[in-house]
Amino acid sequence: MARNVGWAAVRQWFGREWAEVRRAVHNAFEESGQERDTLVQSLKAAAAAIAAWALSGWWLQAPMALLAPWTALAMVAGTVYQSVRAGAQQFAVIALGTVWASAAMSLTRDQTMAAMLLTLPFMMLLGNYRRFGAQGIYGATTALFVITAGSSSTSTVGHRLLETLTGAVVGILVNALILPPVHLRSVRDRLGRLAQETAELLDEVAGGLREENGLEKAEQWHLMATRLTVSLQNVSDARRWALEGARWNPGGRLRRTGPKPPPFAEDMRWDRVCTRVLAVTRTLSGTGEDPGLAHPSPGFFRGLSDVLEQAAHMCAVESELLAPAEADTSQDGRDAEYRRAWDGLGALTGTFHQEEGTAAAIAGELILETRQLLTELAPPE
Incomplete structure (x- = not known):
């Protein structure tokens, strides 16, 4: 019996994951969004690695051609600015790892174990230096490549540095010149998602307040309201990506950027909206948890339900207005x-x-x- 339950749980998990994969694939091919952006960046990274290998391994016949595609993969980052910054960081740490490992091999007369003892502890500590960011680990891995290759000649070190530089340049150029990521749509998309989630929560609260024992769900409503902070953080992250995506990015000239993101004031307004929703659900949750308190009358809760339902409709309309196909009727509504x-x-x-x-x-x-809450949701004059 337990085995059957376990297999049922596995099948349910696999079914959910498969449905999510199908949804992501459908969205990637049918509409602009995060899934399509991920598809484009993945294909660009693969193309950069192939181009770097073709240049270094096939055309130049470099002895350590692996370093070029390996570096190119890491260069296709979420923004052009990140590609350039990561490229500089990675080249610096790889160069340091190559030179240090080569010196250790020369000092130990190509003794692999002794060279590792002299190299890896230092490179791992150096890799955690904040100036290198996420690229720090490449210093230690490059040192391993150098040590296990068993050669520390000056020409070999020069080849490795050249191959690393080749991969970095190819990756940066691919990311900057082929559909460079601009991230202008993300802020609008995530604000719209936040407005929709707020609408769904308010609608659920409004429906529950009409039920006889609706306050029994108040703790669940409050928990859902606290999760809105995650969506708020997603909006903040998208805003940062949009600002960073505009730096050193030729995307405005090479591809359509779409409508500009809503102003930053909208982020602050929705922060206040979520704070008011959280306060309403917290009061309802506290009321439901204490049976000793005298609750407002059912008539009051019905009236509150009507107001929250209208607020939910307003949030839903806000979500529609943030969609690409904005309609004047939505503003009237x-x-x-x-x-x-x-x-x-x-x-x-x-x-x-x-x-x-x-x-x-x-x-x-x-x-x-x-x-x-209604004051924050007020339409612009």
Whole structure:
């Protein structure tokens, strides 16, 4: 029985993974997005490695041609700026690893074990130096190549440095000249995803408040609200990539960049929106956890549900407006949802005056946070 359960779990996991792979492949070929960007960068890295090998191993007949494609693979980074920076870091650390290992081989008269003892501890420590970033490990691995090759002549060292430089130049040129990554779409995409996630959460809270024992789900709502911070961080990362992607990037001249990202003020606004949603769910969660508190009346929760539902619709419209195909009707719909939400908030305030004691305190806090949420969601003048 246990074995059958285990195989069922494995099949379910494999089914989910296969569905995710199919979705990613479909998105890569059917629409612009992260999946297509990943496909393009992967193919570019492979092309850079093949070109570097053709240049160093096939045409120049270099004795250590492996270093060229190996370096080229690492140069096709997420931005052109990263490619140039990583190229300089990697060439510096590989050159140092090559020279140090060659000197160790010469000093130990080509004794492999003794050369490793003199080289690897130092190169591993040096690889963790922050100026080398993620490229630090290449110093130790290059030193291993040099030591295991068993030759430390000056010409051999020169060949290795030349092959490394060849791979770095090929990788940087491929990344900069063939569909250079610009990352302008990522900010808009991730902001739209954040708005959609917020809409889904608010809609779920609104639906739950209409149920008789809806507050039993309040802790789950609060947990979902805390996960919005992950999406906020994704927006921040996308903004950083967009700024970095514009540095030393000929993409604006060599390919269409699409619409500009929304202004940074939108990031801050959605940060405040998520803070208000988190506050609303925290109050609801605290109310549901303490049976000793007097809860607001069902009528109050129905009114709050109506307001949050309108807020959810506004977030959904915001998500649509951030999509590539923006429609004027979406803006009209957002204005209409906003007016209905404020009307509902006015009616909710009237219901509040009927509450007493701790119920009134809880209702007042919910009204305050909901009002501030609507203020942040207000359409531009």
